[in-house]
Amino acid sequence: MTDMATTPGATATHASGAMPAPSTSSKGTRILGAISLIGTALVLLFAFVISKPDAQLGESIRIMYVHVPTVTAAYLLMIINAGFCAVTLWKRSRFADTMAFATGQVGTLMLALTLITGALWGRVTWNAFWVWDARLTTAALLFLMYLGYLAVRSLGGPPEARMVRSSIVGIAAACLIPVVHKSVEWWDSLHQGQTVLGKLKPEVSGQQYTTLMLAMVVALCISAWLVLHRFRLSWLEDQLDDVGLDAALEARRSEAAGVAINVGGAK
Amino acid sequence: MLATIGPDTWWIIILAWAITVVAIVGYAAIVIRRGKRLSAQVPPDARRWM
Numbered sequence: 001m002t003d004m005a006t007t008p009g010a011t012a013t014h015a016s017g018a019m020p021a022p023s024t025s026s027k028g029t030r031i032l033g034a035i036s037l038i039g040t041a042l043v044l045l046f047a048f049v050i051s052k053p054d055a056q057l058g059e060s061i062r063i064m065y066v067h068v069p070t071v072t073a074a075y076l077l078m079i080i081n082a083g084f085c086a087v088t089l090w091k092r093s094r095f096a097d098t099m100a101f102a103t104g105q106v107g108t109l110m111l112a113l114t115l116i117t118g119a120l121w122g123r124v125t126w127n128a129f130w131v132w133d134a135r136l137t138t139a140a141l142l143f144l145m146y147l148g149y150l151a152v153r154s155l156g157g158p159p160e161a162r163m164v165r166s167s168i169v170g171i172a173a174a175c176l177i178p179v180v181h182k183s184v185e186w187w188d189s190l191h192q193g194q195t196v197l198g199k200l201k202p203e204v205s206g207q208q209y210t211t212l213m214l215a216m217v218v219a220l221c222i223s224a225w226l227v228l229h230r231f232r233l234s235w236l237e238d239q240l241d242d243v244g245l246d247a248a249l250e251a252r253r254s255e256a257a258g259v260a261i262n263v264g265g266a267k
Numbered sequence: 268m269l270a271t272i273g274p275d276t277w278w279i280i281i282l283a284w285a286i287t288v289v290a291i292v293g294y295a296a297i298v299i300r301r302g303k304r305l306s307a308q309v310p311p312d313a314r315r316w317m
Contacts, residue, residue: 017287025299047284121279
């Protein structure tokens with residue numbers, strides 16, 4: 001805030017408080033943020049106080065209340081990312097590319113948390129942080145693919161070329177999601193089957209099911225809130241890149257005009 | 268698949284939740300701080316969400 005008076009776009013009305021301070025927030029994100037905070041408090045209450053230990057998993061069911069929602073959010077964000085990548089390739093849309101980046105980055109964070117909480121759950125249940133199981137290995141591969149997507153998206157070069165390259169990687173990465181999801185059926189796996197979308201019935205029920213569903217809704221609210229802020233931040237970064245590019249072009253034109261005048265004068 | 272409940276189970280459960288909360292809060296703080304800094308550098312009409 002201290003540099004507001006010296007930066008383009010900073011006005012006295014901002015400083016006087018007539019307008020809200022510049023940020024990536026809006027009324028919608030503030031409401032969503034409040035819902036997420038209240039929801040998180042409720043999830044903590046359900047996960048640690050109301051929910052009873054599971055007959056099979058024991059107290060470690062409480063890790064499931066964070067592991068399953070983060071992986072659900074990660075899958076959803078990565079599918080949305082693939083959709084925006086496809087639109088980017090089709091329309092060359094900067095909006096779609098920016099949305100793809102925001103969903104890809106938040107999705108990668110959620111998947112990283114899934115892997116970490118899964119490793120901790122494995123330590124309690126299997127007495128090992130990691131085993132080369134089909135589900136774990138494919139999930140780790142998916143994580144590496146999305147790190148690759150983020151790396152390619154962050155490479156320099158013309159914006160259009162960057163959009164195309166990263167979108168191709170994003171769509172290729174999303175092709176791995178069904179493989180991760182079905183890995184527990186396709187290969188012998190230590191990992192339990194599908195917790196919520198299983199074919200026979202939910203493997204959890206009662207308070208545990210309620211807690212899990214609540215945690216999933218809250219994880220989706222938090223993800224949406226993060227994506228909105230990340231999208232707006234990327235949008236601002238692009239705006240500033242454009243301003244910098246325009247200034248560089250203007251400087252180059254002035255320099256070229258100066259050279260032309262000098263050449264003309266010398267003749 | 269019976270769980271092996273050892274004395275360190277609760278520490279691991281709390282660690283899993285703590286890592287998740289810290290990672291999300293940390294990421295959100297970085298995004299919001301950078302967003303505030305960059306928002307002040309663009310004209311108001313470039314921030315159409317406000």
